Amino acid sequence: MSNRRPSSPSSHVFTRRHVLGAGLSAALAAGAAAAWPGLAQAAAIDPDAPGGVAPDRIRAQGDPDFHPVKFRLPAPTGRKALGTTAVHLIDRSRPDPAMPSGQRELMISLWYPAGMFGSAPFAKYMPPRTAVEVDDAWTGEYGLALPSGSFDFAGTVTHARIDVPAQPMRHPVVLFSPGFQYSRFVNTAQVEDLASRGYVVVTIDHSHETPVEFPGGRFLPGAPESEPPGPDQIRAAVETRTADARFVLDQLERMAGGRKVDAEGKDLPKDLADGLDLRKVGMFGIGLGGYATANTMLEDERIAAGIDLDGTLQDDRKKGPLGDVAKSGLDRPFLLFGSGETQRTDPAEDNYDASWASFWKTQHGGKLNLALANTKQKAFTDYQFIFSQLFHDIYGEDPIITSVMKALVGSAKPARSVLAQREYIAAFFDQTLRRRPALLLRGDSPKFPEIRFVR
Numbered sequence: 001m002s003n004r005r006p007s008s009p010s011s012h013v014f015t016r017r018h019v020l021g022a023g024l025s026a027a028l029a030a031g032a033a034a035a036w037p038g039l040a041q042a043a044a045i046d047p048d049a050p051g052g053v054a055p056d057r058i059r060a061q062g063d064p065d066f067h068p069v070k071f072r073l074p075a076p077t078g079r080k081a082l083g084t085t086a087v088h089l090i091d092r093s094r095p096d097p098a099m100p101s102g103q104r105e106l107m108i109s110l111w112y113p114a115g116m117f118g119s120a121p122f123a124k125y126m127p128p129r130t131a132v133e134v135d136d137a138w139t140g141e142y143g144l145a146l147p148s149g150s151f152d153f154a155g156t157v158t159h160a161r162i163d164v165p166a167q168p169m170r171h172p173v174v175l176f177s178p179g180f181q182y183s184r185f186v187n188t189a190q191v192e193d194l195a196s197r198g199y200v201v202v203t204i205d206h207s208h209e210t211p212v213e214f215p216g217g218r219f220l221p222g223a224p225e226s227e228p229p230g231p232d233q234i235r236a237a238v239e240t241r242t243a244d245a246r247f248v249l250d251q252l253e254r255m256a257g258g259r260k261v262d263a264e265g266k267d268l269p270k271d272l273a274d275g276l277d278l279r280k281v282g283m284f285g286i287g288l289g290g291y292a293t294a295n296t297m298l299e300d301e302r303i304a305a306g307i308d309l310d311g312t313l314q315d316d317r318k319k320g321p322l323g324d325v326a327k328s329g330l331d332r333p334f335l336l337f338g339s340g341e342t343q344r345t346d347p348a349e350d351n352y353d354a355s356w357a358s359f360w361k362t363q364h365g366g367k368l369n370l371a372l373a374n375t376k377q378k379a380f381t382d383y384q385f386i387f388s389q390l391f392h393d394i395y396g397e398d399p400i401i402t403s404v405m406k407a408l409v410g411s412a413k414p415a416r417s418v419l420a421q422r423e424y425i426a427a428f429f430d431q432t433l434r435r436r437p438a439l440l441l442r443g444d445s446p447k448f449p450e451i452r453f454v455r
Contacts, residue, residue, distance in 0.1 A: 068152035069393045071125070071386050073159060074189050074418050078196025080167060082160035083114035084123050085272070088215055088263040091247045098208070100218075105263070107212050108248060109184060109203045111195040112272055113171060117164035125156035126185045129219040133211040134183055150390060153185075159192050165270035166200075172280035172433040175248060175296075175303070176203045177241055177289030179311075179381065180229075181222050183210050186381045187286065193422045199429065200276055204248055206241050215264055231315035234288070238315075238323070241292035245283065246300050252276055280304065280433040284425065286380045287311040294325040294359070297332060305432035307335040307425060309380040310342060313355035326355040329362030333432045336360070336369040337424065338454070339377050340410055366432070368441060369454040370424060375410035375417060385414040412450060420448045 076082065086109050094104035126134065131154035139146040174194060178184050184203035191201045205212045211222040229237070251261045255268060256276045262268075282305045285293040290311025297303045313326040336359070342351045360369060378384065387408055391401045405411070427438035439445075444453055 067394070068149050068155065069390045070152045071156045071382075071389050073125070073156070073192065073382070074385065074415070076159055076193045076196030077419075077422060078193065078198065080113035080196050080198060081115075081117060082111060082158075082192055082195050083117065083120075083162075083164040083166060083269060083272075084109055084111045084158070084160040085163050085269050086215075087251075087261065087266070087268075089248070089251055089261060090263045091243075094243065094247075096207075101263075104207070104244075104247075105214070106207055106244060106248070107184075107205045107214060110200060110272065111160055111191050111203070112200045112269075112275065113167040113195060113198055114161060115165045115167045115271060117161045120161040120164045123158045123160050123162050124154055125158055125188060126153040126183065127213040128154045129217070130183055130185070130211050130213045133219075133221060134186075146390075150394070151386070158188060160195070163269050166272040166275045168271045169275060170277040171198050171200045171275050172277050172282065172429065173200045173202065173252065174429060174433075175245055175281070175283040175293075176201060177206070177245065177283070177285035177292045178203070178210060179285075179287035179289055179377075180237070181209055182286075182289075182381070186383065189382050189385070189418060190421060190425060194426060194429070197426050197430075200272075202248060202252065204241075204244055206237075206244055209237060209240075215266075231319070231321065234291075234315045235323075237288060238292050238295050241288070242296045242299055245292065245296045249278075249281070249300065249302055253278060278302070282306060282429050282433050284309065285311065287377060291323060294330070294334065295323060297330050297334070298325045298328065301332075303332070305333045305335075305429060306330075307337055307428060309337050309421075310339045310377045312353055313359055314353075317353060317355075320354065322355050322358055326358045327362065329359060329364050331365045333366035333428075334359075334363060334368075335424075335428045336367070336454075337380075337421075338369070338371045339375040339379060340371060340373045340412070341376060368428070371452045371454050372412070372417060372420060373450045373452060374412040376408070379409040379412060379417050380421065384409045384412075384417055388414045416450060420451055423448065424451060 086107060089106045089108060090101050091104040091106070095102060096104045099105045134153055135149060135151040138144050139148050139150055176184070176187060176191060178186060184205045191203055194201050207220055209223050212220045214220070254261050255273045256278055258273060260267070281303050283293045283296060283303050284307035286309040288311055290308030291313055293306045294308055294313055297306045314320045314322045336356055342353065346352065360367065372379065388405060391404060395401055423440060427440045430436040431438045431441060445451065
């Protein structure tokens with residue numbers, strides 16, 4: 001039920017529509033300018049506003065419809081209860097003068113099938129300081145022109161309980177790398193679903209790029225929003241993420257061997273270490289995280305299968321150069337999963353990506369290339385349903401929401417898009433890590449007409 005309060009149209013209708021119109025204009029400009037999630041900062045141009053320009057970061061304190069919105073995450077489709085725990089890691093082989101330890105520090109989360117959990121609380125979607133940082137980005141820097149505090153990420157509840165014992169059996173392990181400058185938490189719906197199907201999913205924040213909150217309240221903001229990064233910066237980010245992922249794998253092996261790896265000496269939840277089946281490791285990521293997934297597989301044979309969610313495999317999507325993995329391919333299975341407007345392997349199509357075409361030709365492990373119709377890249381994150389819930393909760397059924405959603409994530413229905421992604425991601429890892437043949441991966445399915453197999 002919506003918690004919107006009734007109000008007089010004369011007091012706020014102009015403000016509501018112009019705030020959302022400003023967001024639409026910003027989203028359109030951002031979509032045209034950015035090849036990576038969250039890069040563009042666009043001025044909000046509203047043709048209906050006086051002078052045609054909507055104020056930057058419109059404040060609508062007088063509008064009673066504006067309020068922090070808690071989100072409802074789609075329920076996981078698997079049968080297993082969920083647990084989650086956060087771990088602070090220090091890589092003593094990599095110097096980092098910006099950190100108190102003088103070495104590279106990371107925060108990861110493990111999402112896992114839970115055993116008995118008693119009255120343990122459910123985890124919140126994001127820790128408090130990270131939630132503020134991400135809200136500030138979307139309500140200001142990314143140009144949605146919403147009041148600060150619109151996104152109540154810290155008050156939103158997940159389906160996983162904190163630090164509860166794990167189900168006492170072995171589970172395949174899947175690493176996750178988020179989009180450029182994105183928090184490890186913004187793909188929680190995908191992560192929870194995989195965990196509910198019997199996987200341990202390890203999500204990684206890449207320090208100095210994504211916002212990171214460490215134990216004790218220490219907070220490290222992400223990279224400042226500026227011009228889109230050049231090819232050299234992207235290559236450096238991919239190499240850093242690759243080193244992060246390989247280090248995390250090393251620490252998982254230490255965990256499985258019974259050793260403590262948390263920088264504060266925190267114990268893992270009961271039975272979690274014994275449940276890590278590191279003979280069956282996969283990895284996936286969105287955007288730059290997809291590029292990092294493929295590059296990590298190129299450098300580390302411990303990862304048996306990978307998925308790239310709409311991420312180019314070159315340092316500049318239009319100009320190149322191609323990444324090494326795009327030129328050489330892999331000898332293990334890999335899934336290219338593109339949005340409805342990008343990552344095509346046919347030069348005759350719009351938004352042709354030479355890196356995907358090269359990878360497709362050189363890939364000598366198993367390969368699939370799927371396209372999710374009527375979507376944009378952000379549809380592969382939780383923002384697909386977060387934006388929908390936010391706009392409908394604040395603006396009701398205003399018709400302009402359809403245009404804003406299309407500009408931000410595409411026109412696919414969020415529930416269908418989330419379900420399709422969950423089913424194909426799980427089917428791929430079931431087939432490649434568990435050796436369970438998946439009919440869904442053999443060709444177009446009448447159950448999911450929005451998914452197209454790209455040949």
